Amino acid sequence: MRIMAVDFGDARTGIAISDTSGTIAGDAWVIHERNQERVAQAIVKEAELRDVGTIAIGYPKNMNGTIGLRAEKSEQLAELIRSLCSLEVALWDERLTTSDAHRILTDTGRHGKKRKKTIDAVAASLILESYLAYLKK
Numbered sequence: 001m002r003i004m005a006v007d008f009g010d011a012r013t014g015i016a017i018s019d020t021s022g023t024i025a026g027d028a029w030v031i032h033e034r035n036q037e038r039v040a041q042a043i044v045k046e047a048e049l050r051d052v053g054t055i056a057i058g059y060p061k062n063m064n065g066t067i068g069l070r071a072e073k074s075e076q077l078a079e080l081i082r083s084l085c086s087l088e089v090a091l092w093d094e095r096l097t098t099s100d101a102h103r104i105l106t107d108t109g110r111h112g113k114k115r116k117k118t119i120d121a122v123a124a125s126l127i128l129e130s131y132l133a134y135l136k137k
Contacts, residue, residue, distance in 0.1 A: 001053030002026075003135075005128030006043060007094065007120050008057060008077050013039050014120030016128040017050055022135070025128045028121040036073070040080035047087055055087055056131040058094035058123070092134075094127050 003022050007014035016028040033039050047055060057078050060070040067075075078089045 002051055003128065003131065004043070004047055004050070004052045004055045005092070005124045005131060006055060006057045006077070007123040007127055008039070008074055009120055010034060012120045013043075014122070014124030015043070015046065016121065016124035017046075017052065018128060018132060020051070022053075023132060025125050025132070028125045028128075030118070030120045036077060037080060040077060040084055043081060044084045044087075047085065052087065054090060055081060056090045056092040056127060057081075058127045059091035060094050090131070092127055092131050094123070094130075 001022060002020060003018045005016045011032070011034055013031040013033065014028065015031060017026050018024060019026045031039055031042050033042065043055065046052075057074050059074050060068070062068050062071075074091060078091055081087070081089050
């Protein structure tokens, strides 16, 4: 089964999906939506279409490990998704993934609008890679 990673944001949500064996990252894209319920519905729809077994939602804890507003929003999204489907939903520590995504895009020459369009998908891919590495251990 595939695994989906989610980088939830206020205006855009990055999505990344593994290959069918659940070992490497595959497709990645962005959902352009501000309403949390519609984001949850779009995630569940894509998960069902793509034979996803687990959804790993980025859980942006503060650097000291405490839970802030962004992490609370991720918890709310996880609960919404759980209410819409029977898939396993995991919260996955995603500290520094957005800054790592910015560094990757800078290193590859992506700036301005090009960066804005892809940053969330790159962050979701980093969340997915981290989650897949954890599963391999």
